[in-house]
Amino acid sequence: MNFRRIEIIFLVTFIAIDIFLFGMFEKNNDLQTENVSQGDSNSKIVKEMRNDQIKVDDVSNKKGFAYYISGTQNDVLRNQMGQLVNQTPRYIDHELESEFKEPITVSKDAPQKTVNRMLSDPTFILFGDQYTYNKELSTARNLVYSQKAMGSLMYSSEAQIKFTLNTNYQIVSYTQTYLQGIRSLREKSETISETRALIWLYQYNEIPNNTKVAWTRLGYTKLLSIDNDRVFIPTWIIAIKPQNSTQTQIKRINAFTGGIIKETDENLKNSQSSSEIN
Amino acid sequence: MKFSKYLIPIALTIAVIVSLTLSMVLWTNPANYRSKQSPEQNSQTETMIKPKRYVYTPIQAVYTNNAGKQHILVNQLVNVVSELKRTIRDYQKPKISRYSSGSKETYFKIANQPGSVMLSYPTPVSMKILNLNVGNRFKKFPNYTVNRIILPTNDSTKIYLLNDQGFKVYQVKVSKHSLKALNKVLTMDMRTIPASFKLFNNQPLVYVNTTVQMQPYKYLIDRQSEDYYVSRLLTDDDSQSVNAKRRKNVVIYGDQSSLQLLFNSKTRMGRFSDYRPNKNKKNITSVLTNSYNKLSDLGLSLDNVRFFDYDTQTRTVMYRTFVQGFPIFRTNGFGTISTRTINSSAQRMDFSLDNPEVPIPSKKGYLTLPATEVVLKRLADHGYKRQAIKKIQLGYGWKKDSTSPLLVDLNPDWYVYYKGRWHSYTEMMNQY
Numbered sequence: 001m002n003f004r005r006i007e008i009i010f011l012v013t014f015i016a017i018d019i020f021l022f023g024m025f026e027k028n029n030d031l032q033t034e035n036v037s038q039g040d041s042n043s044k045i046v047k048e049m050r051n052d053q054i055k056v057d058d059v060s061n062k063k064g065f066a067y068y069i070s071g072t073q074n075d076v077l078r079n080q081m082g083q084l085v086n087q088t089p090r091y092i093d094h095e096l097e098s099e100f101k102e103p104i105t106v107s108k109d110a111p112q113k114t115v116n117r118m119l120s121d122p123t124f125i126l127f128g129d130q131y132t133y134n135k136e137l138s139t140a141r142n143l144v145y146s147q148k149a150m151g152s153l154m155y156s157s158e159a160q161i162k163f164t165l166n167t168n169y170q171i172v173s174y175t176q177t178y179l180q181g182i183r184s185l186r187e188k189s190e191t192i193s194e195t196r197a198l199i200w201l202y203q204y205n206e207i208p209n210n211t212k213v214a215w216t217r218l219g220y221t222k223l224l225s226i227d228n229d230r231v232f233i234p235t236w237i238i239a240i241k242p243q244n245s246t247q248t249q250i251k252r253i254n255a256f257t258g259g260i261i262k263e264t265d266e267n268l269k270n271s272q273s274s275s276e277i278n
Numbered sequence: 279m280k281f282s283k284y285l286i287p288i289a290l291t292i293a294v295i296v297s298l299t300l301s302m303v304l305w306t307n308p309a310n311y312r313s314k315q316s317p318e319q320n321s322q323t324e325t326m327i328k329p330k331r332y333v334y335t336p337i338q339a340v341y342t343n344n345a346g347k348q349h350i351l352v353n354q355l356v357n358v359v360s361e362l363k364r365t366i367r368d369y370q371k372p373k374i375s376r377y378s379s380g381s382k383e384t385y386f387k388i389a390n391q392p393g394s395v396m397l398s399y400p401t402p403v404s405m406k407i408l409n410l411n412v413g414n415r416f417k418k419f420p421n422y423t424v425n426r427i428i429l430p431t432n433d434s435t436k437i438y439l440l441n442d443q444g445f446k447v448y449q450v451k452v453s454k455h456s457l458k459a460l461n462k463v464l465t466m467d468m469r470t471i472p473a474s475f476k477l478f479n480n481q482p483l484v485y486v487n488t489t490v491q492m493q494p495y496k497y498l499i500d501r502q503s504e505d506y507y508v509s510r511l512l513t514d515d516d517s518q519s520v521n522a523k524r525r526k527n528v529v530i531y532g533d534q535s536s537l538q539l540l541f542n543s544k545t546r547m548g549r550f551s552d553y554r555p556n557k558n559k560k561n562i563t564s565v566l567t568n569s570y571n572k573l574s575d576l577g578l579s580l581d582n583v584r585f586f587d588y589d590t591q592t593r594t595v596m597y598r599t600f601v602q603g604f605p606i607f608r609t610n611g612f613g614t615i616s617t618r619t620i621n622s623s624a625q626r627m628d629f630s631l632d633n634p635e636v637p638i639p640s641k642k643g644y645l646t647l648p649a650t651e652v653v654l655k656r657l658a659d660h661g662y663k664r665q666a667i668k669k670i671q672l673g674y675g676w677k678k679d680s681t682s683p684l685l686v687d688l689n690p691d692w693y694v695y696y697k698g699r700w701h702s703y704t705e706m707m708n709q710y
Contacts, residue, residue, distance in 0.1 A: 007286045014293035021300035028304065067355070070639040185637035187353040187602065189581070224498070229639045257579060 045199050054202070055212035055243065059195045065188040066234030066255060067150050069220060071179030073158060073228045077126055085123040094158070096126070096176040103170035111143055111169060119145075127178055131161055136215055136239065141165050146219070149182045155219045155237055158230060179230060191218065191255035197236035200258045206251055207240055214239040214248050221252055221261065235261065328580040330570050331410035335359060336397035336427065337584055337600065340473060340484055341464060344432075346392045349470035350484065353603040356466050362397060365460045366429065367413030369437075370453035374419045377438065377447040382477065385445040389482070390475055393432045395460065398484070399425040400605075401587050402441055404563045422448060423562060431461055442482050478654075479665060485651065490672065491644040492690030495601055497634035499684050502578070504529065504541050510577045511550050512537050541631065547612075550576075550627040558622035562588065569595040569617040572627050576615065581635070583614050594618040599634055601674050606634070607693050608676045611700035634686060645690050647672065653692050653703055660707060662696065669695035675702050 042061065049056055078091040081098075089098040106114035112133040119128035131145035132153060137160075138144045147159035154160075156179075163174040192200075194216055201207055216239070220232035234255040239248045252261040339351040339358050351358040378384040389396060399408075402425040409416040424446075428438035434457050439448040472487040508531050512520050523530045527544035540549040559565060566588065573580065586605055587596040598605040598613030605613065608630070615629040648656070650670060658664050673693040679685035692703035 004286065007290055011286060011290045011293055014290065014297055017297045018293055018300065021297060021304065024304055025300055068637050072639075184355055185639065187355060187357045189357075223636060226638055231636060231638060233636070256581070 042195050042199060045202065046195065049198070049202050049207070053210045053243075054207055056198065057213065059193075059198055059216070061193045061195050063193050064191045064218065064255075066152065066191045066218070066220075067184035067188050068186050069149050069182055069184050069232045071149070071154075071159070071182045071230050071232070073230060074180055076180050077176060077178050080126050083123055084126070094177060096178075097173070098176070099173040100171060103166065103168075103172045105168075105170050106165070108169050111165065111171075112138070115143060115145075115163065115171070125161065125174075126176065128161075130178075134160075136217060143171075147179060147182075149220050149232065150184060152234070153217075153219045154179070154232060155217075155221050155235070156230075156232070158222065185231070189256060191234050192236070192253075192258050194218070194236065196258060197253040197255065198238065200253055201238055201251055201260065204260050206260065208242070210243050212241045212243050214241040218255060223261075327574050327577070328583070330567075333570060333573070333580060333583060333597065334403060334407045334566065334585045335363065335411060336399050337586075337603070337605070338398045338400075338484065340396045340398070340475060341470070342390055342392055342394050342396070342475075344393045346390070348390070348473045348475060350473045350486070351395075351464075352469040352471060354468045356468065358463070358466075358468050358603065359397065361463045361466060362395060362429070362460070363411055365463060366411070366427070366437075367415070369412060369415045369450075369455065372415055372419070373451045374416075374422075374439075375449050375451070377449040379444060379446045382445050385440065385447055385482070386476070388428060388438050388447050389426065389440060391428070391430065393430060395429045395431060395464070396475070397427040397429070400585070401425060402443060402562075403566065403585070403588075404561075406563045407566055408439075416450075421563065422446075424448065429460060431457060431464070478670075479667065481668075483650075483670070486649050486672070487651075488649055490647045490649075492604075492647055492672065493602070493644050494640050494642045494690060495674070495688040496638040496640040496679065497601075497686050497688060498636040498638055499632045499686055500635035501632055501684070504531075507541075507548060507550075507576070508539060511539055511575060546631045548629050548631050550629070552625045552627075553623055555623050556619065556625055558619065560593070562590070565593055565619065566595065568619070572617045572625070573597070573615060576627065576629060578615075578629070578633065586613055592618060593620075601634070601688055604690070605671075605673045605693075606676055606688060607673050607700050607702065632686065634688070638685065640687075647690060647692060650692075653694075657694065657703070657706060662706065667694055667696050675704075 046056060046059065073094050075091075075094070077094075077096045081089040081091060081096060084098065086102055087098045087100050089096055091097075104114070104118075112135075116133060118124045119131065121128065125131075131147050134144045134146040134153060134155075137146070137155075141164065143163040143165065145161040145163075146153040146155060148154075149159075158177045159179045161174055161176045163171045166172050197216065198207075198213065207213070217237045218234060219237055221235040221237065223231045223233045225231075236253040236255050238251045238253065240251060241248045253259070254261055336359055339362055340348055341351055342348045377388070402423040404423050405416055405419045405421045408424060408427075409419070422439070422441070423443075424439040424441045426440040426442070428440065430436060434454045435451060437450045437452065439450060440446065471490050474485050474487055475482060476485060477483070478485070508520060512531060512533055520531055520533055523532075527542055529541045529543070531539040531541075536553045538551045538553075540551075542548075557564070557568075559568065566585070573583075582600045583597050584600050584605075585595070586598040588594070589596075595617050596613050597615045598607075600606070607613070612628070612630070614633060615627065617625070617627045619625050653670065654664065654667070657667070671693055673691065674688040675691050677687040677689060679687050693700050694703055694706060696706070
């Protein structure tokens, strides 16, 4: 009986020790994963952002790959605009402006679907197959198509088509800009993740409190122009909306370096046009 | 009754065993010791600076097809070496054995075996460094130095590691693995240059067999301010006053005693001298690790910067920026950054203040460069001693652009390691 009691005492003690050791073991494991992956610290900052009343949807930690790309601004649109049918095109300063003689009726709910079907017709739009509908930049009255580049889109006023709709859901006119000879300047390199981009922007104090991150996209934006050549870099384009407001603000983060892309004169022109759209 | 009689002893035994096991695990787990002392790194530097495995990577891939024909694989849309490296991270149960040593015949038989890819470091590294590139799978191997990895494309149980010095061959046996990924890389969008791997001056060398088309590049320069380096390198210890002296093209910043930072605005070079005591380690792993730490102190992004050379005599480690897989050489043969341990109380780091950042479309067409054998012959005809040529390789020369100080022209050329320094072939041919 006495021996049995001793056994029970030992058992209880050892179970206590086990629980303690197991606790230590778990804690160690946590520390280890924290050291190895920085994902943890990322999510911490995202949490911090949410504490600052910044609304952020689920963001991805996935890194991607992208290129430095270039394209040339030339007069190829002017040279080929003669083949357009049912419209009166004008070419001013590398931009094609055209009005349809007979407005084109589009689907009410999804006007882009009608346009998508016609896009491959070179008498309707020049190089139409090189553009894709851009939901973010489009509004009820404007359909924006961005030029494609290396599996992504160019967010630039120098590489887009903007259709103007009237109240009867008819396309009355459009403007088009086009860059020719899109090519990569260097082999692909790793880009930072969406989460990282948001964190950088937040740490640059570019996301005010009480705002909402409306959308983020990885696209190409213009870095610089040399004569007629344009150099584009992969950019995290982040739209920020003050809560209970519809006005969005576009911010850009260099997806290679994480640096913020400040509005230079040229970029300013772009951003104005994109905020106009919004 | 009988059951409950055994219940307590059994439970007690289990409890004892569990506690013993857990204690063992806890004691042997390195996390125990590491966790507290590693401070939380600044998240900014973490993403900015490329990891060690990025810098200490093989820089060239040569493919030997099943018929034995060899080609250098050149980056086009993808970085060939990175893509290949991605396929070698998951070897199971690797076992290393010495295969041969000193036999040139065996060395080249393995290196040139039909159906294989050879990944080469420019100069030997230790297994601990190579291990960074294979997902830590070789961590238990002895710390041999090697500079080439041979990946057979149709043998899924073996790979080979070579060291040019002493023609050493190591065989690594691994569990059967899929070769699909490796063979898929070989079909990617890339350029190939006909080549052959053979002896030159008793050293293995990748010869280019035909004339090569190389594209000149133009780059926008990334320029950090002097303040940036001063704040990163000089002000870490209790911010003693930093003083500056200016003489002609040279500005010298220093704290009272141990640290000095020098900028030469004419050569656009910086030099950081550190006279604090250091561990003065001589083995290659420590030197390279220490050198990488210095690089991260410097705070450049290290985009496309790769380990290029380690001189065991002077303990100088050289890093170069790569363009489409080829290294950049400045006029004096310098690369991008070099670190050197002089003795236990002096370390030095030289770095370029201008670094290529953004490629700019170049209007110049491709340039044609002669084959290796032709270059060697012409050099010999010009009076250069063939025996004095240690290495020869394709690279890009750094030239200031005439239109803007922020642009640099990178022109392809052959680079020859002659009498202790890298010279461009064009410069050597123009000299006499």
